[in-house]
Amino acid sequence: MESHHMPFPDYLHRCQQRSIDVIARQDSINWILKVHAYYNFSPVTAFLSVNYLDRFLSSYSLPLPNGWPFQLLSVACLSLAAKMEEAEVPLLLDLQLFEPRFVFEPETVQRMELRVMAALNWRLRSVTPFDYLHLFLCKLPSLPDSFASLLSASSDLILSTTRVIDFLQFAPSAMAAAAVFCAVGEGFQFPAHDAFFPKSVNKEMVRSCHQLMEKYLIETCPSARLKEPSVQPSLAPPSPVGVLDAAACGSCDTRSSSSQLEPPAKRLRSSAPDVQQQ
Incomplete structure (x- = not known):
């Protein structure tokens, strides 16, 4: 059933009532679409990423609005969607483009991926x-x-x-x-x-x-x-x-080629565990 691959029915109402941080959600979606365009991922990959994000948020509340938990969730959702749809998937560190406030070690992202998959009851092949x-x-x-x-x-x-x-x-x-x-x-x-x-x-x-x-x-x-x-x-x-x-939605053309986006500045990869604040 299609409903098995959608957020819970009360999710829209919670967004409208601002019990969900819609600003942080919008920032996450904007980031997902930018990375999607940079790597020329398929449209399904971008849509799946947002689908995973919304289904997770309809089940769990994140602490620290607009902080590192939302960014970590965004990276995990995009990584999972890319693994489902793309023939070539960038490394987790290479996926974190466009000068994010925080950079997460691969092990941290992988732990978040497991949490997302569990929250979605392992239904990653979503109907879109x-x-x-x-x-x-x-x-x-x-x-x-x-x-x-x-x-x-x-x-x-x-x-x-x-x-x-x-x-x-x-x-x-x-x-x-x-x-x-x-x-x-x-x-x-x-x-x-x-x-x-x-x-x-x-x-x-x-x-x-x-x-x-x-x-x-x-x-x-x-x-x-x-x-x-x-x-x-x-x-x-x-x-x-x-x-x-x-x-x-000033520009919804998410199919732009990667040449239209400025490549992000290279970052030094620190050996510090878990989260690195930029």
């Missing part, structure tokens, strides 16, 4: 929206653009959802369908017949996710297609935290 993209793309009656360009645009939109907490309410299949519909561009008509959707997909949740993407991501994500304003009924006002998250 990327598992459904080909299904919905193939169901389109006609493709206005090439299959590859629609797949790329849909992937960019899915990655952009990680920055807006309101998307936590949607199942992976609903997000995939909504991303495909947004990527198609102008002139798209939401499918009126239920045959387009598998029985396990909630059509109304797809519609709500589609509207939310048009409201936030089409206007704020430069990799998304430009569209005319939607004439569909608007959603209920989203959470203030979601608005802040959307505003933080």
Whole structure:
């Protein structure tokens, strides 16, 4: 079931009520996406990293908000996701780029990886929206653009959802369908017949996710297609935290090549155990 690979149902409410440190979460996601782009990891790797992070935070509270525990969790989640998806995985010390406040020894990261895996009940092969993209793309009656360009645009939109907490309410299949519909561009008509959707997909949740993407991501994500304003009924006002998250998405193009990012300055590797503060 998709719910087995999502945070607990009350997680979104806790984020909205700020019982979860959403600023530290946003910083973690920004760092994950930067490292993802630097190493040219697949979109699935970045999404899995955030999925692991949210599922862990929905089960456990971290001490020292915006301190080393959040950074250690981010490194562990990205490392686990890279091991699941990438053919070549950087060394744990090489993964800690962009002048982090703390640098963790490999043994420390590995211990955190074990804790994350235990919290996730060892369900690391998560169901993600990327598992459904080909299904919905193939169901389109006609493709206005090439299959590859629609797949790329849909992937960019899915990655952009990680920055807006309101998307936590949607199942992976609903997000995939909504991303495909947004990527198609102008002139798209939401499918009126239920045959387009598998029985396990909630059509109304797809519609709500589609509207939310048009409201936030089409206007704020430069990799998304430009569209005319939607004439569909608007959603209920989203959470203030979601608005802040959307505003933080100054550039959602996480597929940039590593040449567009400044290589981090080399760091001396100290023999001091565990945590090294920069």
